[in-house]
Amino acid sequence: VNRIEDRLRDAYTGEAAMVTPGSIDRLSEAIAAGLRPDREVRQRRDARSRRMSRVVAPIAAAAAVTVAIVLATQVLPRLADSQHSQAGASGALPKPPAARPLTGTFITSFKLPGNARVASMAFTPSGTILATGDGVAGRTYLWDLATRKITATLTDPGGSAVASVAFGPGSSTPVLAVGDGNGRTYLWDTATRKVIATFTDQGSKGVSSVAFGDNATMLATGDHNGRTYLWNVVTRQLTAIMVNPDGQPVTSVTLTPAGNQLAASDDQGHIFVWNTATGKLTEAFADPRRAGTYAGVNSVAFSSVYAPRGATLAAGDADGCVYLWDTATGKLTETLVRPGSQGGVGVLAFGPDGFALAAGRFGSTSLWDTFTRQRAATLTDKGHNYRVDSLAFGPSGSPLAVGDDNGSVFLWRITRLTP
Amino acid sequence: VRQSSPVTGTQGHEAEADLVAGLFREHGLSLVRLAVLLTGDQATAEDVVQDAFLGFHRALPRLGDLDKALSYLRASVVNGCRSVHRGRRRVQPGHVEHDLPVVSAEAAVLAEQDRRAVLAAVARLPVRAREILALRYYLDLPYEEIAATLGVSKGTVSSTISRALTALGRDLKEDV
Numbered sequence: 001v002n003r004i005e006d007r008l009r010d011a012y013t014g015e016a017a018m019v020t021p022g023s024i025d026r027l028s029e030a031i032a033a034g035l036r037p038d039r040e041v042r043q044r045r046d047a048r049s050r051r052m053s054r055v056v057a058p059i060a061a062a063a064a065v066t067v068a069i070v071l072a073t074q075v076l077p078r079l080a081d082s083q084h085s086q087a088g089a090s091g092a093l094p095k096p097p098a099a100r101p102l103t104g105t106f107i108t109s110f111k112l113p114g115n116a117r118v119a120s121m122a123f124t125p126s127g128t129i130l131a132t133g134d135g136v137a138g139r140t141y142l143w144d145l146a147t148r149k150i151t152a153t154l155t156d157p158g159g160s161a162v163a164s165v166a167f168g169p170g171s172s173t174p175v176l177a178v179g180d181g182n183g184r185t186y187l188w189d190t191a192t193r194k195v196i197a198t199f200t201d202q203g204s205k206g207v208s209s210v211a212f213g214d215n216a217t218m219l220a221t222g223d224h225n226g227r228t229y230l231w232n233v234v235t236r237q238l239t240a241i242m243v244n245p246d247g248q249p250v251t252s253v254t255l256t257p258a259g260n261q262l263a264a265s266d267d268q269g270h271i272f273v274w275n276t277a278t279g280k281l282t283e284a285f286a287d288p289r290r291a292g293t294y295a296g297v298n299s300v301a302f303s304s305v306y307a308p309r310g311a312t313l314a315a316g317d318a319d320g321c322v323y324l325w326d327t328a329t330g331k332l333t334e335t336l337v338r339p340g341s342q343g344g345v346g347v348l349a350f351g352p353d354g355f356a357l358a359a360g361r362f363g364s365t366s367l368w369d370t371f372t373r374q375r376a377a378t379l380t381d382k383g384h385n386y387r388v389d390s391l392a393f394g395p396s397g398s399p400l401a402v403g404d405d406n407g408s409v410f411l412w413r414i415t416r417l418t419p
Numbered sequence: 420v421r422q423s424s425p426v427t428g429t430q431g432h433e434a435e436a437d438l439v440a441g442l443f444r445e446h447g448l449s450l451v452r453l454a455v456l457l458t459g460d461q462a463t464a465e466d467v468v469q470d471a472f473l474g475f476h477r478a479l480p481r482l483g484d485l486d487k488a489l490s491y492l493r494a495s496v497v498n499g500c501r502s503v504h505r506g507r508r509r510v511q512p513g514h515v516e517h518d519l520p521v522v523s524a525e526a527a528v529l530a531e532q533d534r535r536a537v538l539a540a541v542a543r544l545p546v547r548a549r550e551i552l553a554l555r556y557y558l559d560l561p562y563e564e565i566a567a568t569l570g571v572s573k574g575t576v577s578s579t580i581s582r583a584l585t586a587l588g589r590d591l592k593e594d595v
Contacts, residue, residue, distance in 0.1 A: 004588045005556065011537035012557040014530065016452035019461060024451050027465045031443055034473045035436035318477070 102356055102369050102376035104412040107399055109381065110148060111408050112141060118403025120164040121392040124174055129190070130392065130401055131176055132409060133162030140165055140178050142190065143409075145399075152193050158182040164210045168219075168233065175233065177219055179207030185221045187233065197236045201229065209252045213259025218276065220262055222250030228264045230276060240279040246270055252299045256311045261327060263313050265297035271315055273327055285325050287317050288332070299347045303354040303370065312370070316345030316359050324370065336368055336375075349391040351400075356414065358400055360388025365402050367414070379412050439476045442488055447472075449558070450496050456553045457500035459542070464500075471495035493558075494568045497550050540590040548583040551576055 112118060112134055119135030129151070130143045138156035143149070156162060160180040168175040173191035180186070183201035188194070201207065205224035212219055218239075222228045226244040231237070244250060248266040255262050255276070262274045269287035274280065287297050296317065303312035312333075313325045322336040322345060337345070337359065347360040356376075357368040364380040365388055379402065390403035398414040447468065454464030471492050475482075482491065541549055547569070554565045555576075566573045 004584050004591070007533060007537050007591070008541070008552065008556045008584075008587070010530070011534040011541075012456055012553065014534045015456060015538060016449075016557060019448065019452045019455050019464075021448055023461070024447060024465065027451065027469060028443060028447065031447075031469055031472050032440055034469070035439055035476055 101372075101374070102367055102414060102416055104367055104377045104379045104400065104414050106379075106381060107411040107413050108148065109408055109410040110143070113139075113150075114407070116407030117405045118390050118407060118409055119162050120166075121390045121401050121403050121409070122165045122167045122176070123392050123394050123401070124167050124190075125169055125171075125395055127395040130409070131165050131167065132401075132403060133165040133178060133390075134407070135161050135163065135389070135405075136407075138162055138180065140176070140188075145411075152190070154178065154188050154193060156180050157186060157195060157198075158184055160184070160206075163207050166210045166212050166219075168212050168216045169214050170216055175216075177210045177212065177221075177233075179210040179221055181206040183207055183223060185210055185219070185231075187219075197233070199229070199231050199236070199238070201225065201227070202241075203227075205249075208250050211253045211255050211262075213255035214257045215259040218255065218259045220253045220255055220276075222253035222264050224249040226250060226266065228253055228262065228274070230262070230279075240276070242272070242274045242279060242281070244270070244272055245281065245284070248296070251297060252301075254300050254302045254313075256302045257304045261302070261311060263300050263302060263327075265300040265315055267296045269296035269317065271297055271300055271313070271325075273313070283327055283330055285313075285315070285323075285330075285332075287315065287321075287323065288335075289317070289319055289321065298345060301348045301350045301357075303350050303357075304352060312354070314348055314350065314357055314370070316348045318344040320344050320361060322348065322357070322359050322368070334370070336370070337366065346387060346389055347391050349393055349400075351393045351397045351414065352395055353397055356393070356397060358391050358393070358402075360391050360402065362387045364388070365391065365400075365412075367400075379410075381410055435476065435479050438485075439472055439479070442475075442492065443472055446489060446492065450492060453493070453553060453557060454496050454500050456557055457497065457549065467496055467499035470499050490564070490568060493554075494570075497554070497568060501546060501550070536591060537587070540587050543590065544583055544586060547571075548579050548586075551579045552583055555580060 112132060114137055116137060117135035118132055120133040122131045128145055130145060131140055132143065133140045138159055138161050140154040140162055141150045142152040144151045156178065158180060160182040162178055162180055164179040166177045168177065173189065175196070176188045176190050178186050178188060183203070183206050185199040185207055186195045187197040189196045199221065201223045203225045207221050207223050209222040210219065217232050217234045219231045219233050220228055221231065226247045226249055228242045228250055229238060230240040232239050242264065244264065244266050246266065246268055248268040248270070250264045251267055252265045253262060260276055262276050263271055265271045271285040272281055273283035275282050297315045298318060299316045301314050303314065311327050313327055315323050320337055323332055324334040324336065325331065326333050345359045345361055349358045350356065355369055355371045357370050359366045359368065363385050364378050366375055367377040367379060369376045386404035386406040386408070388402055389405050392401045399411045400414050402410045402412065450471070451464050451468050454467045455461055458464050458467065474495055475488070475492055541552060550569060551565055554560045554568060562573050562576045565576045
């Protein structure tokens with residue numbers, strides 16, 4: 001055994017010595033650029049090209065197993081230009097129902113059982129039940145908002161932590177999709193509290209985000225392998241796989257209400273927009289400050305405002321900035337939050353009117369009116385010193401549920417003030 | 420108990436970046452080498468190490484105890500290597516395959532052959548055993564630290580090493 005140990009040491013030492021100190025200079029620069037994205041713009045570009053130059057290999061490998069994948073090379077070069085134009089309104093936004101200031105009033109709070117993290121929340125379409133996914137214990141609780149009691153506990157069959165939950169639209173007992181850390185998304189019948197379907201990722205690094213459109217048959221799931229899957233909930237078939245061209249983990253997915261467009265944000269500050277009918281990449285946005293760094297876009301959300309050609313897409317990033325893009329023109333229309341002292345935006349949610357936008361940070365939630373582009377309110381509970389990990393608007397635009405990484409859920413009544 | 424970052428504001432960001440850059444200068448090379456031993460490919464290893472350092476930078480505000488920085492980085496690298504999807508293995512354009520250092524002589528050739536044989540045998544072991552062997556025989560970490568890095572018990576470390584060495588011994592007798 002001694003001799004084996006010696007041979008092992010020699011082999012490791014010899015192999016390790018092949019990595020010379022000089023050979024990691026580029027890595028050193030890439031890391032330095034990632035640490036200071038603003039100051040070293042040139043190095044950042046180098047870091048990005050170092051990574052982008054490698055995207056071809058994973059895509060080639062993935063092509064064999066994907067149902068639908070298109071590398072829209074003509075779109076990729078657009079990543080190189082950050083489309084930062086403060087052009088103001090694109091003109092695509094119709095008037096909101098009432099252009100009055102938003103305000104939030106604290107209603108109540110409750111805590112998930114055990115040592116929990118509120119990873120994700122969703123209201124039923126009727127607004128009577130709030131589903132809260134525990135990112136630690138792998139349980140999803142259904143809360144009755146009238147009695148403020150748990151009416152059901154759905155335990156992850158694989159025992160994995162819950163990453164994301166979403167209710168399918170319509171029906172009195174809607175289905176609930178729960179994506180977990182094992183790369184599985186379970187579809188629960190909330191009436192019988194039974195799993196009625198299981199969707200499994202290829203490669204199991206875990207689901208990061210799940211989303212429904214208004215069309216109850218289409219479910220999107222994004223994963224840490226950098227892939228977004230489209231499933232048909234009725235036939236339980238995989239209909240498309242969309243692979244992030246930069247190979248980075250998907251942090252968040254969102255569908256337009258019509259379900260025709262899907263956006264997936266990634267860990268490197270890129271957002272890819274796909275046509276769900278064709279599976280084609282139609283647009284790629286780069287976070288103006290964060291693209292190419294490792295603290296990227298944490299959350300994306302499509303506004304539900306109907307726009308003939310495109311849609312308003314909001315993205316919240318690690319700098320605490322919220323960007324709005326118009327997918328029809330491909331233009332950045334607004335930067336809602338200046339980079340600053342408030343910490344990164346971990347999660348975003350649009351209210352059902354498509355104008356109220358909530359952004360969760362450490363210790364507070366900012367509420368914006370995207371029509372007036374004014375910050376409407378900052379929702380902070382006294383002594384609330386935890387990271388906001390999940391947000392959900394009730395179907396009428398109120399309440400807003402705010403979930404944190406300490407297992408607490410806060411409910412806020414959201415109202416529009418009369419002028 | 421949550422501790423906020425000891426440093427805040429613009430100056431704090433600078434200090435954090437300096438701290439991480441310093442850790443890379445000090446430990447970057449050995450971590451890339453560890454990742455090469457676990458993935459067999461320098462480009463992949465660099466990706467994993469880049470992820471680990473920038474992930475560490477992001478996690479800094481949540482990490483109270485900076486004494487554990489190296490353990491944290493080491494664990495991130497090992498976990499990163501484990502989750503490298505085989506299909507995701509990347510080839511860096513222009514990346515030159517390892518050249519043999521030209522020391523000449525048959526001794527070098529024999530040593531290289533033995534190294535290949537040993538590494539090939541290691542590659543046939545389960546992933547957990549490969550991780551433990553690399554931490555033990557490349558980084559020379561004590562059992563306690565290996566156990567802490569991988570989140571397993573000290574007993575698991577010791578029994579895995581003993582089983583792995585037996586398997587290697589058996590395997591290599593046939594190869595040499």
